Amino acid sequence: MRKNNIQEKIKKLAEYHGIDVLGFADASEFEDYLLKKSKRRNPKLSLSDAKTIIIVGVYIGGVVLPSWIKFSFGRTSRLFLSGFFNDVIKQIEPISTLLKNAGYMAIICDDSKRGGSIIPLKLAAIRAGIGWQGKHSLIISRQYGTFLALGGIITNANLDHNDKEETNRCKNCKT
Template sequence: MSALRHASDLSQTALSEKLKRAFVERAKALGFDMVRVARPDSTPLAPVRLQAWLDQGHHGSMDWMAETAERRASPQALWPEVRSVILLGLNYGPTEDPLAALALRDRASISVYARNRDYHDVIKGKLKEVAGFLAVRAGSDVKVFVDTAPVMEKPLAEAAGLGWQGKHTVIVSREFGNWLFLGAIFTTAELPADAPERDHCGSCRRCLDACPTNAFPAPYQLDARRCISYLTIEHKGHIAPELRPGIGNRIFGCDDCLAVCPWNKFAQAGREAKLQQRDDLAALPLAELARLDDAAFRARFSGTPIKRTGRERFIRNVLIAIGNSGEPRLAREALALLDDPSPLIRAMAVWALGRLAPGEVAALADGRRESETDPDVRAEWRNVLADTMETIP
């Protein structure tokens, strides 16, 4: 009986390996660059680390992270029937230095990932197709996730061997550097798991030192409340004055910690990237962006992740970049937005004017401060006027 059982186990293993090979072949034919498998119980430390991060308040205003912590803790908590977790990576590596735009102070720097079609749309369609292939071949149930459900993709990607979480908490791949979009497929099929990837960061801390706003309190820890990507994309309110100068001209996301990683020199970025970057999203003039109304904003960024933030947050970011530009000629763009319907925009227009045209602030404040009904905008006027008085000899 034991010999028969052993033979049966060997046969089942062979079938699982054959199924996995067919799946990987299909996924790569659809454009995925990396495909690995992890066991559902392969990230036992993730729940503890997640809770510690939440307890420190490092999630900022992303309340859904705390609300879904229990389901996010492990794949089985989200779907008890899961037997295998497939992690897939899609290369979006840039063809040029993503930090070059930072030197163009009158132009906008947009994160590499946002210079393509919205990755949710790109990857989800591919994931659904390859998941359907698996469901038919294995007769199994499947669930597809692309950053839209409480799934801890990065620890799972490390456990599956796609890469390791660097000191900046982002997945680093030996083949593709820091430039992988991640997707996950949960399945009831039993697939052979891959070996986890070990940490290759060593003593390097370039990513930590590159952060303009000191968002890393320690290696492997990110305080989202100071992260430019969080501030310019997720954060809906006013950005703290002490963080604004560090944002520079980054109006949507930040690539600094990714781009300085030494592992990028081994990446196949650019040469084999499956996503075509839009040239019209590189180094856009800040003056042009500041003039976008809601309809023009939606049309300009249709199909990109930028559109999801809405005009209000976007123009807030543009005004911060204008205030950091050191270009007095851009003061007129801030002046034109002093009466915008959005208090968030009006407040940042005041701040930008204070930076570019401090000598004109007092005259501009006459009449506006008294008629302003929003307390945050009034506070910006007070702060700018106070700063102006301090700079007058």
């Protein structure tokens, strides 16, 4: 299957399965990952001929609890409340299946299973042009702010990658 053809099919599948943000990143090592000896730095340790990391984001900002109106209560993470991490995994399985059916390898970045590929999804999202990392360590996208649950697939399909990272708007922020 031609590169552009499979990439278009991935985009259509993502839209069909409710994925709000989709990006494609080069699968090279994350040299600026803080843990220098971590296996997470290098996607090729999970898939030796990795070429692309497909990053998805699902908007989770609609989760609100009535108790949040009262300031005397703490707040629980929207990601936790939404249960969306596992839902993101379910939403990207059809993309993984499409790649495998086209003759490519595809590993879903799922740290809830043994042997699952674990890479720094935030750094991959930055590389894919989805957003920038704030001082609070969350990914911030222009459209969805910090309310994205991320998921990813490492593949040996050589897809067109994002070549421009989103500008980090938090560099001089004092908050």
